[in-house]
Amino acid sequence: xxxxxxxxxxxxxxxxxxFEQPPPGYFDKLLQDVHRRQRADLLRRxxxxxxxxxxxxxxxxxxxxxxxxAGATTAxxxxxxxxxxxxxxxKPGPATSGPVIAxxxxxxxxxxxxxxxxxxxxxxxxxxxxxxxxxxEQDTAVSNSRLFPSKxxxxxxxxxxxxxxxIDALPVNYEATPVSF
Amino acid sequence: MPDSPExxxxxxxxxxxxxxxxxxxxxxxxxxxxGDAGAFDELIVKYSPRLYGLVYNMTSNHDDTHDxxxxxxxxxxxxxxxxxxxxxxYTWIHSIAVNMTINFxxxxxxxxxxxxxxxxxxxxxDKDFVELAASSTPVREANLNELQKRLNEAMQRLSHDHRTVxxxxxxxxxxxxxxxxxxxxxxxxxxxxxxxxxxQLQNFLSEFLS
Numbered sequence: 391x392x393x394x395x396x397x398x399x400x401x402x403x404x405x406x407x408x409f410e411q412p413p414p415g416y417f418d419k420l421l422q423d424v425h426r427r428q429r430a431d432l433l434r435r436x437x438x439x440x441x442x443x444x445x446x447x448x449x450x451x452x453x454x455x456x457x458x459x460a461g462a463t464t465a466x467x468x469x470x471x472x473x474x475x476x477x478x479x480x481k482p483g484p485a486t487s488g489p490v491i492a493x494x495x496x497x498x499x500x501x502x503x504x505x506x507x508x509x510x511x512x513x514x515x516x517x518x519x520x521x522x523x524x525x526x527e528q529d530t531a532v533s534n535s536r537l538f539p540s541k542x543x544x545x546x547x548x549x550x551x552x553x554x555x556x557i558d559a560l561p562v563n564y565e566a567t568p569v570s571f
Numbered sequence: 572m573p574d575s576p577e578x579x580x581x582x583x584x585x586x587x588x589x590x591x592x593x594x595x596x597x598x599x600x601x602x603x604x605x606g607d608a609g610a611f612d613e614l615i616v617k618y619s620p621r622l623y624g625l626v627y628n629m630t631s632n633h634d635d636t637h638d639x640x641x642x643x644x645x646x647x648x649x650x651x652x653x654x655x656x657x658x659x660x661y662t663w664i665h666s667i668a669v670n671m672t673i674n675f676x677x678x679x680x681x682x683x684x685x686x687x688x689x690x691x692x693x694x695x696x697d698k699d700f701v702e703l704a705a706s707s708t709p710v711r712e713a714n715l716n717e718l719q720k721r722l723n724e725a726m727q728r729l730s731h732d733h734r735t736v737x738x739x740x741x742x743x744x745x746x747x748x749x750x751x752x753x754x755x756x757x758x759x760x761x762x763x764x765x766x767x768x769x770x771q772l773q774n775f776l777s778e779f780l781s
Binding site for chain 2: 396397399400401403404405406407408410411412417420421423424427428431
């Protein structure tokens with residue numbers, strides 16, 4: 391057998407490999423897999439690359455002259471420098487002593503009155519016991535405002551300072567009735 | 572040189588068909604670059620069968636081929652904004668495929684199992700394949716399965732460069748000039764590689780050629 395004949399036979403044998411094809415429907419699946427891969431690639435890409443691409447796309451869609459590009463670039467640089475500079479100037483230096491009042495936070499004022507200290511008990515004849523209590527301002531104000539809102543607002547703290555009497559642990563209603571003689 | 576590309580490329584497209592195909596490709600590429608993902612899908616559908624043959628005959632493994640095709644198309648999609656149309660899209664995508672496959676083969680550890688027998692046993696029932704196989708080898712009673720296996724083994728014993736040119740020329744039917752453009756080498760280099768690759772294959776497959 392000559393070399394040419396051998397060559398032709400070899401070529402014919404190698405052409406048999408053209409029949410080796412993937413199963414039917416394979417390329418549809420491949421297309422789906424490529425789409426999936428593209429989405430995965432997109433998620434893996436860093437944010438700055440995406441931002442850069444969007445900027446490039448924006449400029450490619452809006453065709454501008456070279457002067458406009460230069461102007462836009464200058465504007466961006468100036469704006470960036472302005473922001474950068476202002477952030478530096480706002481920082482207090484080590485030697486400058488600003489107002490120190492705000493640095494010390496005042497302690498919160500507790501408006502509740504300690505009942506144990508402000509409460510005193512009186513014992514009357516017959517074993518009756520009277521406890522005199524100065525309630526907290528807000529307690530009285532709230533209770534009064536429920537009954538007489540407008541009056542409570544007008545009198546304010548004054549009504550709150552009125553003493554409250556308790557006999558045998560039963561509170562006595564000291565509030566004024568709407569009926570007056 | 573014993574190579575005769577005309578004899579092994581019976582279905583070479585005419586130049587007008589090539590030009591029409593290239594115009595279509597240019598249009599699809601331009602639409603893809605403008606953000607039309609459907610246009611890129613059309614390119615995938617058009618070229619995947621040829622790329623599959625190229626990659627599969629270089630790797631001899633269907634799973635690897637499937638993974639490689641996804642990588643190739645992903646890379647092509649990422650890079651298509653840089654495609655300026657200096658070469659045909661056909662050449663460009665084949666260059667990506669060949670380079671990525673050769674890099675993959677360099678990294679891949681030696682496989683002991685070839686998937687060819689498992690996956691392609693179906694073609695033994697293909698009438699055209701059986702007839703062509705019977706006429707291609709003087710060993711008429713040759714076991715087709717054994718023939719496929721030996722062909723595959725012979726291909727895998729070639730170097731990456733030799734396997735690439737054999738795949739593109741003998742199996743895919745590309746002309747020398749196109750192979751040279753894709754590989755970025757001269758036509759003389761392509762012919763030289765084919766010559767030595769064929770000599771090796773004749774030795775590996777001597778029992779089917781005598």
